[in-house]
Amino acid sequence: PCRDTARALGHSPASLVPCRIMPVRWSRYNPSYLEPEVKKESYEKPLEELSEEEREQMELKTVRPIKAAPPTLSSSVFSDPMISKFTNMMMKSGNKVLARSLMSQTLEAIKRKQLEKYHKAPENEKETIECNPYVIFHQALKNCQPIIGLSNITRGGKTYQVPVPLTDNRKRFLAMKWLITECRENKHRRTMMPEKLSQELLLAFNNEGPVIKKKHVLHKMAEANRAYAHFRWW
Amino acid sequence: LRLICTTTAVQRKNAGASGPEKYTEAFIKKQIEEFNLGKRHLANMMGEDPETFTQEDIDRAIAYLFPSGLFDKQARPMMKHPTEVFPEQRKIQWGEDGRPFHFLFYTGKQSYYSLMHETYEKFLNVQKHQDQLIAQDLPLQKEKRNLAGSRWLSKIELEEMLLEKLSDDDYSRFIQLLEKLVALPCADIEENYIRKFSKEVPVQLQKVVIEPLQYDEQGVAFSTGEGKRKTARATAVVYDNGTGKITVNGTDILHYFPVLQDREQLLFPFQFLGRIGKHDMVCTVSGGGRSAQAGAIRLASAKALRSFVTEKEVEFMRQAGLLTVDPRVKERKKPGQEGPRRKFTWKKR
Numbered sequence: 001p002c003r004d005t006a007r008a009l010g011h012s013p014a015s016l017v018p019c020r021i022m023p024v025r026w027s028r029y030n031p032s033y034l035e036p037e038v039k040k041e042s043y044e045k046p047l048e049e050l051s052e053e054e055r056e057q058m059e060l061k062t063v064r065p066i067k068a069a070p071p072t073l074s075s076s077v078f079s080d081p082m083i084s085k086f087t088n089m090m091m092k093s094g095n096k097v098l099a100r101s102l103m104s105q106t107l108e109a110i111k112r113k114q115l116e117k118y119h120k121a122p123e124n125e126k127e128t129i130e131c132n133p134y135v136i137f138h139q140a141l142k143n144c145q146p147i148i149g150l151s152n153i154t155r156g157g158k159t160y161q162v163p164v165p166l167t168d169n170r171k172r173f174l175a176m177k178w179l180i181t182e183c184r185e186n187k188h189r190r191t192m193m194p195e196k197l198s199q200e201l202l203l204a205f206n207n208e209g210p211v212i213k214k215k216h217v218l219h220k221m222a223e224a225n226r227a228y229a230h231f232r233w234w
Numbered sequence: 235l236r237l238i239c240t241t242t243a244v245q246r247k248n249a250g251a252s253g254p255e256k257y258t259e260a261f262i263k264k265q266i267e268e269f270n271l272g273k274r275h276l277a278n279m280m281g282e283d284p285e286t287f288t289q290e291d292i293d294r295a296i297a298y299l300f301p302s303g304l305f306d307k308q309a310r311p312m313m314k315h316p317t318e319v320f321p322e323q324r325k326i327q328w329g330e331d332g333r334p335f336h337f338l339f340y341t342g343k344q345s346y347y348s349l350m351h352e353t354y355e356k357f358l359n360v361q362k363h364q365d366q367l368i369a370q371d372l373p374l375q376k377e378k379r380n381l382a383g384s385r386w387l388s389k390i391e392l393e394e395m396l397l398e399k400l401s402d403d404d405y406s407r408f409i410q411l412l413e414k415l416v417a418l419p420c421a422d423i424e425e426n427y428i429r430k431f432s433k434e435v436p437v438q439l440q441k442v443v444i445e446p447l448q449y450d451e452q453g454v455a456f457s458t459g460e461g462k463r464k465t466a467r468a469t470a471v472v473y474d475n476g477t478g479k480i481t482v483n484g485t486d487i488l489h490y491f492p493v494l495q496d497r498e499q500l501l502f503p504f505q506f507l508g509r510i511g512k513h514d515m516v517c518t519v520s521g522g523g524r525s526a527q528a529g530a531i532r533l534a535s536a537k538a539l540r541s542f543v544t545e546k547e548v549e550f551m552r553q554a555g556l557l558t559v560d561p562r563v564k565e566r567k568k569p570g571q572e573g574p575r576r577k578f579t580w581k582k583r
Binding site for chain 1: 383435436437493494495498499501502505506508525528529533549550552553554555556558559560561562563
């Protein structure tokens, strides 16, 4: 139906990319508006290096209107879409200021811990220690992402847990959700969130810790329920 | 998917396709004759030359002779050519003996089905041509049609062309058929036919006029811009040869925006263009909250920077989303619900 309404407004076929990020029900923007590209590097590339698809995409962008960049997105090196997503998930009752300060304190804590390890380590191991908190965050998140998930399918009155492949968005969401719930629940009353989060992230970076365990448990359950995999019809 | 934002084209009702004809051809002819006669009389009355009396002159004369204080422009007295007043409608489709002219009349949508037939005929034609080329071992032309610069006719425009109502399904089927036709390598043969159904889309950038730089007393170049976001309105003046100082409503940004995110947004256009230490900015902002004010200033400064920068960079700024007004506003509360989306707590009894 969104394709038909888009077509009825006369939008050319090349723009009807299968919607990756569908608006909830409706958005204030006309469907012909494209997402903004904020990274400076993509504009510095000369014409020759682009592939066919990228060239088409560029031509399409010159003709179509573009949405406004949201306030969380910026071209500075410090803004990262993954970190913003994580900050939004940590946010409670719209208190973005607090969530963002917690996030920055977490990254600072990670950096401090890694620098301590770096200075204590012998010469030959110094290169293996990763100090960039962004890299650690991304890697930890990647390690926490499950590959396969379970979904409830009801057949003949009984509900079975059927192993099901997950989309990228869902994997990222589950990883972030697990990290946050883990940090909120399983900590001592007096520990601060940044401390606990940095601890969890470092453990996840080394493939240890409760979140990784949870991921493995999910994988084992999926493996155990392999027999029901044929219940899935999509 | 319900569209909140609709263009005027969607809202305009297609009168031509509404039903069988209400005015006979003879009636329209008579109206045209009367209009031309009346035009000459009017020219005589105004003391102008009847031969070179244009529609604008008619409008001016009517506004002078019949002044009206009515608010709606459509309700005021007007004198226009009958083809503009009486919408183009389909003439009666059957002869005196009651037999319809078109062979597809009894399908109900004769123009639509005849159009589909024609398009499919062209499709088969192209395939035949392709087969001939393959039989003669000649290479097939593979020129890629530029999709970005053109769009298909919208449903309303197609309805106007066919003078017949179409459903969404019909329209999408027609577009699918056209796309299939265009996808064939030898579709260039039917280029004329395809051109009837496609429209040029102008490049977005050309719609906006960039103001030139202004110079103040010391000879320093500056430029102004206005921006808005939610309820906040901002004006920014960007000066050249500066040190990167930004003043908002008389105070420094460090004091006005204690939150890092807002300051990041203010510096976003400068950082994107790589001109952080080179410009000074003085802005005034009112209304909205802290994030809305930051967004409004960001838009204002981006608009002001357009005058300092090459056209290519302006296009890059537009593609980065710096020059679009953010249309998102607070959604209204609906009756029967607690908020814009939240429903009241469901109680079983």
